Amino acid sequence: MADxxxxxxxxxxxxxxxAWDVDGMIPGCLGFELVRLYPDTGEERCLASWVPFKGQRxxxxxxxxxxxxxxxxxxxxxxxxRRRRDSLTMRPDGxxxxxxxxxxxxxxxxxxxxxxxxxxxxxxxxxxxxxxxLGYLGQGAVSPTIFxxxxxxxxxxxxxxxxxxxxxxxxxxxxxGIKVGQRDKIREELQDRNSKIRAYLHGDVPDVLxxxxxxxxxxxxxVRLALYELGDDxxxxxxxAAKDNVEVILSNSGKDTQTKKWDFGNAPYRKSLRDAGVxxxxxxxxxxxxxxxxxxxxxxxHGVPQAVMTGSTNWTTTGICGQSNNAFIRDDPxxxxxxxxxxxxxxxxxxxxxxxxxxPGHAIQTQGATFRKDNxxxxxxxxxSAPVDGMTIWFSPxxxxxxxxxxxxxxxxxxxxxxxxxxARKAVxxxxxxxxxxGDNSIVAEAVAAARANRDLIVQxxxxxxxxxxxxxxxxxxxxxxxxxxxxxxxxxxxxxxWEMPNVSIVRAANLTGASIATDxxxxxxxxxxxxxxxKIVIIDPMEDNATVITGSHNLGYKASYENDENLVIVEGDxxxxxxxxxxxxxxxxxxxxxAWRRTLGKGPSADDGLRIDDSWLKPxxxxxxGALARYFP
Numbered sequence: 194m195a196d197x198x199x200x201x202x203x204x205x206x207x208x209x210x211x212a213w214d215v216d217g218m219i220p221g222c223l224g225f226e227l228v229r230l231y232p233d234t235g236e237e238r239c240l241a242s243w244v245p246f247k248g249q250r251x252x253x254x255x256x257x258x259x260x261x262x263x264x265x266x267x268x269x270x271x272x273x274x275r276r277r278r279d280s281l282t283m284r285p286d287g288x289x290x291x292x293x294x295x296x297x298x299x300x301x302x303x304x305x306x307x308x309x310x311x312x313x314x315x316x317x318x319x320x321x322x323x324x325x326x327l328g329y330l331g332q333g334a335v336s337p338t339i340f341x342x343x344x345x346x347x348x349x350x351x352x353x354x355x356x357x358x359x360x361x362x363x364x365x366x367x368x369x370g371i372k373v374g375q376r377d378k379i380r381e382e383l384q385d386r387n388s389k390i391r392a393y394l395h396g397d398v399p400d401v402l403x404x405x406x407x408x409x410x411x412x413x414x415x416v417r418l419a420l421y422e423l424g425d426d427x428x429x430x431x432x433x434a435a436k437d438n439v440e441v442i443l444s445n446s447g448k449d450t451q452t453k454k455w456d457f458g459n460a461p462y463r464k465s466l467r468d469a470g471v472x473x474x475x476x477x478x479x480x481x482x483x484x485x486x487x488x489x490x491x492x493x494x495h496g497v498p499q500a501v502m503t504g505s506t507n508w509t510t511t512g513i514c515g516q517s518n519n520a521f522i523r524d525d526p527x528x529x530x531x532x533x534x535x536x537x538x539x540x541x542x543x544x545x546x547x548x549x550x551x552x553p554g555h556a557i558q559t560q561g562a563t564f565r566k567d568n569x570x571x572x573x574x575x576x577x578s579a580p581v582d583g584m585t586i587w588f589s590p591x592x593x594x595x596x597x598x599x600x601x602x603x604x605x606x607x608x609x610x611x612x613x614x615x616x617a618r619k620a621v622x623x624x625x626x627x628x629x630x631x632g633d634n635s636i637v638a639e640a641v642a643a644a645r646a647n648r649d650l651i652v653q654x655x656x657x658x659x660x661x662x663x664x665x666x667x668x669x670x671x672x673x674x675x676x677x678x679x680x681x682x683x684x685x686x687x688x689x690x691x692w693e694m695p696n697v698s699i700v701r702a703a704n705l706t707g708a709s710i711a712t713d714x715x716x717x718x719x720x721x722x723x724x725x726x727x728x729k730i731v732i733i734d735p736m737e738d739n740a741t742v743i744t745g746s747h748n749l750g751y752k753a754s755y756e757n758d759e760n761l762v763i764v765e766g767d768x769x770x771x772x773x774x775x776x777x778x779x780x781x782x783x784x785x786x787x788x789a790w791r792r793t794l795g796k797g798p799s800a801d802d803g804l805r806i807d808d809s810w811l812k813p814x815x816x817x818x819x820g821a822l823a824r825y826f827p
Contacts, residue, residue, distance in 0.1 A: 194220070211270075214820070241256040455552065482590075636743075
């Protein structure tokens with residue numbers, strides 16, 4: 194009889210991703226039981242599951258485990274590897290774990306029964322509907338052991354839990370007396386440093402953002418920051434606490450939609466830094482050019498660069514709590530020297546300030562030709578300081594002759610990125626905000642083109658802005674009134690929230706609303722700001738020896754290369770680093786894929802909701818393309 198033949202697990206210190214392969218259809222299979230193993234202690238913990246079988250109800254959203262409600266996929270996200278099922282506290286890291294996966298079916302003579310473990314929150318049965326006793330259909334398989342920690346290769350990596358459109362978030366807000374639509378109250382809650390909701394959402398990211406400043410204070414070193422936005426009290430206070438050890442280049446935030454003033458968000462924080470005696474260099478464009486960096490360089494007491502922190506996370510409450518984001522620190526003197534040189538060149542790239550800090554900028558408020566020319570070459574690390582993985586660093590803007598987006602000339606940094614995507618053999622995963630309209634001239638279009646050329650290539654990605662979806666069609670405007678004709682095709686509504694072709698699935702971030710709520714689900718928050726998915730990451734062939742991660746501040750479209758201050762970091766050959774980023778990508782993608790599917794259905798609670806009560810769900814995974822991802826990872 195067919196069984197689970199291989200299991201592989203990976204973690205990013207927030208969630209774990211488990212994938213398994215089967216060697217054929219398993220007759221009567223109703224899903225898989227997943228158990229987390231702790232080899233050092235012998236402890237076993239069955240993973241949590243919230244969705245019941247058809248005919249059952251989970252009105253209070255209390256989890257059972259996968260021995261009661263099994264997994265009807267061949268991959269799964271362990272959302273409770275550090276987060277608890279029943280509270281806002283986090284489990285510590287630093288442990289070895291593995292996963293056992295076994296197929297289960299309806300209990301009958303000759304099968305070993307699946308033990309029913311009571312849920313952690315309550316020893317009594319907490320759902321309605323007839324129980325379905327299950328038995329094991331095979332021995333299953335166990336994954337290799339993995340370490341639950343924050344170091345991946347040479348980097349300390351952190352990811353936000355800032356996906357607001359979760360059932361947990363809806364219920365946590367309700368317990369705090371906040372309704373889903375009360376965005377101002379949600380912001381207040383997330384600004385509160387003592388809020389457990391805030392701590393749960395930002396995870397380890399604030400510590401990664403600020404740890405180099407703490408190190409500078411302890412060791413007598415210094416930190417050079419280059420920030421696009423500053424809009425969180427705790428992060429501001431961390432800078433002020435290190436005022437004798439930190440210098441900041443702070444760009445302008447955008448134009449406020451109500452007051453029409455530029456730098457509206459940054460202005461009070463800029464003043465706080467100055468009033469406290471922090472050394473601040475203003476970099477105010479107040480136009481389409483933006484200083485989009487979010488990096489820090491650590492220099493030792495002798496002024497020698499030693500470490501870098503970079504990623505996609507803006508230093509705002511929304512950035513750490515209300516979006517999906519990433520950040521990493523790498524102790525690497527050569528990498529730090531490259532970033533330090535860029536920081537110094539950026540500080541020396543002086544242009545006239547706008548008439549007022551809140552006034553619009555003009556053509557003269559732009560990066561200089563020398564600065565752009567110096568950014569036109571890559572900064573590859575030579576292997577001596579990176580024995581595990583190679584690295585290429587690009588900075589923007591990087592066209593010596595142009596400071597505006599020019600579609601006829603491909604930027605050098607994106608040419609490098611696109612070449613790597615074209616060379617992908619197995620998989621391309623991505624999370625992006627808005628690289629371009631319909632994804633043209635960006636990593637979205639390149640990934641789709643690569644999949645057309647290689648029909649076995651897996652492409653999965655999530656996009657924040659509807660305009661970047663490949664199936665986006667803008668509305669036309671009346672030539673006289675200039676009013677919209679409302680004839681566009683927006684992936685924000687069903688059925689266009691998912692764009693697919695064989696082995697390719699691109700989803701637009703969505704939440705569950707009244708029109709799409711499944712049985713026992715609540716309406717969800719989508720965003721408290723503009724972006725939902727704010728990562729700018731591409732992972733290429735994460736299981737291969739040349740696994741590649743592309744990250745940094747760069748939005749992965751032409752505008753970023755031509756007009757913005759940006760950094761783009763390409764790490765090649767570090768499979769542990771790539772696995773961490775792949776887990777983050779698959780976690781965010783799978784979350785929004787489910788919500789897009791519900792929005793596509795466009796219906797409320799239905800008898801179709803819930804786990805299937807026969808084995809028909811397994812065939813597309815065991816024999817079809819739904820199982821392609823799981824077959825690649827094990």
